[in-house]
Amino acid sequence: MSSKYRTLVALSHAVPVPALFALDDAQLAALWLNHGAMRDEAQEMFASIRLTAGAFLDRDLDRLDAVAAPQWAVDADARLAAHLAAAGLSSADVLAVRSSGGIEDGAAHSFAGIFESVLHVEGMAALKEALSEVWRSAFSRRAAVERLRCGLLDAPLEMTVIVQRMVAARWAGVAFSHDPIDGRPEMLIEAVQGVGDALVSGAAASQSVRWSEAGLVGDAPLRDAQEMLVELAAIVRTVEGQLGTAVDVEWACDGERVWVLQGRPITSLHATAGDAAHAEWTDLYLAADEDIAAFRPLPGFANYFRSKRRPLALLAHAHGVASGTALLVRGNAGGFEDASRMQALCARFGEDSVVLDFSDGLRQQVLPTGELASRLRQVLGAKPSTFVIRDYVRGDWGLITQPTEDGGVLCECSADGLLAINRGSAQTQAFVIGSDRQVSGAQSAAAAPFGAREREQLHRATHAAVARFGPVQLEWVTGAGQLRLIDFSPIKSLHVAQGDDGHEEDGRRTISPGFAHGAALVVPADRHLEDISIAATVSISHMPSAESLGPAIVRLAERARAGGGSMIVVAPRPYAALAALIPYVSGFVFEQASMLCHLAILLRESQVPAVASRALYARGLEGESLTIEARAARTSRETA
Template sequence: MMTEMLHSMESLPGKYRHMAMLSEHHPVPPLTLVTEKELSTWLERFDEVKFAVTNLEEHIMITSGAFLKKDLDEIAQQVRRLRWKHDATASLKAMLKSIQGSDTSLNVAVRSACQAEDLSQHSFAGIYESVLNVESIDQLKAAIIKVWCSAYSVRAIMEKLEAKVIGSAESMNIIVQQMIDPELAGVAFSCDPVTGEDTLYIEYVDGVGETLVSGEQVAKRITKDAVMADHQQVFEQLTTVVTSAKDLLGGHVDIEWAYQNGVVYLLQARPVTNVRKQATSTKPQFACYELYDELPGSIQSELPAYALYFNRKRKPLHDIGKHFGCGEVGAVILELNRHALDQVPTQQRILDLFFSERQVIDFSDAVRQLTVSKEELIDQLKRLMTDPNRLHYVVLRDFVRGQYGVITQQVLTNEGPTLVAEVSEDGLLAMNRGSAVSQMLSLSAPDANTLFSGADLRVLHDVTTCALEKLGDIQIEWVFSNGQFYALDYSSVGESPVVLTDNTSVMSPGFARGSVFVVESSEALENYSIAPSMSLTDIPDASVYGDLFTSIIEDMQSLSRRPIIFSKRPYAALASLLPYVSGFVFEKGSLLCHLGVLLREKQLPAICDDQLFHQMTHGESFELDTVSVK
């Protein structure tokens, strides 16, 4: 059956393709490939489940894991829907007969053969499930579902995020292979796996090799200079097999093998991946650094870019806020592995760092701004740390929603430059990403303090004034919680200041003529706007949001003139549409939101006008003149 598939070699997953080609020259236990096309005919609701989990993976990728817990729970619910069709048994028996010559005496291994596996830069070794010694049809059915579902385990998704192949709809195929009863089994490399030296490196255990790769048995070495007489055949045959595999794969290889009755059988072959080795330790490792302190030079080269960004960008504002008596949130960088996290004293030490009921986890470049309750924090970190030995650098911060989100900025009015505070009960995150409704207050207005329970507004004025002097043209992002102002971050506002009119509805001045183009609100639009992957300084390419804007852009490009977008809120993800439109009308929104900053920089007119938003219909001709608004 393997030979029959050689004509379509390029379409086959790497693991199976390598075995198919090497089987022409070396002993390989009989095996066959179960494709997702076959799974679709054997399993009820397979296509629905595959479509759903692919979309959920894409959502995880686009949102950088900001909704990871919810998405993983939904994936788990989806894969549990798989059931075998009644007529699938006959097909399974026919498949077994093709590799065993019979469907009665059953003993096979079921392994993964994902297209995103055994890649030159990422092997995914040990990430997916394998099931050995499958001895009945019922066991085979359970094993196939178990292996296929392992492509959507927490560990697999974290690995795919790191390899940047998540959400790609790659097929998770299955290898079913005849089991053998080996005397020895192990792994062999064409280079030293630690130093990279060009040499044959062999490890083995007695019996099946899974006890070696899983760590259940301590491996023994076979070396050229110390080959025992009874291992001479093994060494000679492996030399030939490894050399052949290296030539075929075009670089250093890692193979799994088994030795039975004088013959070395090849079980798997994959390229040795060329990736940066991660620091690991089998012992607990833990250190804690304040996020806004001067960081030791010894760890700066190890820190992910976002951790350095937090430290270098936000530290100056933190220092200004501290000088003027602003509130301070818990914010740290943890250096730790899972072994440390399993210790109760370490868990308590982490929890004691924070006062809020919720925290934000920045775990990796691929998993950012994951907000969890304090009682879930330790379990969520454990869930993310799929390798107990690997050393991680994790940024943890208190999530303080507070009673109000606040953005302060210097704007232009008829009286000249004025410091204002835009305030929203919807919270700071909603303000920044465009889903909030807000109101504008002058920091010098006598009635401004009615919102803040008597808190001293001078801290907003003084911190903003000082930051403008030291950091340039910026707006500062705050949270007001329980009588205290917290200065959390700032954003550059460029050279296009906000010009406030009396009714404070103009987001960006200008004139535009075009047809009304209504963009409906959706959960995806809101989620993608909240996601940390959302660019806050540049216009993101619409393709990063999958199919969200595909049909919208196609429709807009078919028009003779760039349209004017009508959207309920100034969602940040709408920035992807800026190259295709001439202006925006929103029902309501924050004038100082991130989309507003981009609109002013690009000189695209925009206004928040409830009445105008509801009186126009899709396709209607319209002139937008925000300059004349009073």
């Protein structure tokens, strides 16, 4: 049973607690035929949010909403009647059905108000509906976002449901043994006349009283109900002694006695001045170091963006090229309560969409700029967070460029966008801008979207970047006639494949040179695989482990290991997540592939042969053994 239920049972030996019982997962599984399937489906969605660092949060939340409803067993009514009778209750009683989640009421995170409660439940049909509603609140949108905000996506999906006699309350509310704001050892009581959930939910204005050195002070008529308040104070001190810490107690009084509905630690007791309203920002790339000092310590991703992209932004500025916009933000919920402050932040972005990097668990979220305010209100808490917001420049084309040994620049472009090129899901075209800034006739069609001015900028900035940073490839977006330099990636060699657009006479395109022969390891087209490849959780600077990318990649790696290292991966695209298979296979065959995507870079650095060939790909799907003979490419420059 959950800690919340165990706490209530333990407290019932010392203070008045209404008759109750609880249904844990094992007992609910006896009531619902599809309990395991519902739980597994919801857990899979949490795993997806974790694996992709929330990059597809709204879509995953929609899938959580669509989890099937419980299918009741034929003997469910009889089982519930037995549980009620064992607790001295019946379906004729007025009941309250409350949550008791495994992550509720912890010392650090209370999850107060996140899960559902259903009051005034009468009759077996209403009880069954309430049980379903409360249990499903464990994976509601609100619960998923709170788990994400608290870094608890990996916590087990556990929800014990408490069924309790409903108190016919004349007064109800919350009593704090210490002031929850400043921690002073003064009891604070807030209450409403009637049912207390109106107070907890904020639906009703409360009255409050406080015991201070000056005695009992506060609002009448609550202050005048002194007999009830004295009884309540004694109960709160008893609960505090039982739990061994400052507590808040949900209570109700029916005119005869005060009942305890819940007791838990005060998670806000150690609030500090740092929790005061806070909202400030500065330019992440171009601000001076002294302007960044107030935001330190920076999260790892902000440090990464700052250290890598600031030099690139300065280089772009020096060569007359626009760069990406990013703001470093520090703030909390209180700081952005003022709508004008939130509007001022959103106004800093000139694109229709932004990218939010909020925490290690919530990365690379692409949002319409108009929805940024609502998302921040979802994830900001009382303590200030430091995070990054970037313009998302979708543009008309994404490009990646590398210098060639003869003074030109190899360009690979796609209307699918820069991110799709990087992570291997794009359809690409390639062309070379010569040292004279011209493009050969056979490649003119691919270069058509880029005029003479853009070709000059691509050529000049690409060579300047290599002179400044060493062997790198540059990442660009273009739209409305303007190029933007977004990022760069260090590489060990600057690669140029043979032939026009890298194609050999038989239509094959060399991605990484070498020879390999082996059985096919087929990777089907998979949206989940694409999601993982796009998400920020896939490192593009080193080889990821299969275990870090989830069960689908683990299963592929196990098959590759069983093949003794000789199998050849057959995949529709060079998805970035497939990098985890590189140590266990002899080669890769793609239906279509980019030469400059991240997987292609890792394949060449690891000297694993790879080709794009529709014919070989089709043979691999048929289960045939494959042979890769990929011609060595010309390389402009290599590093140790």
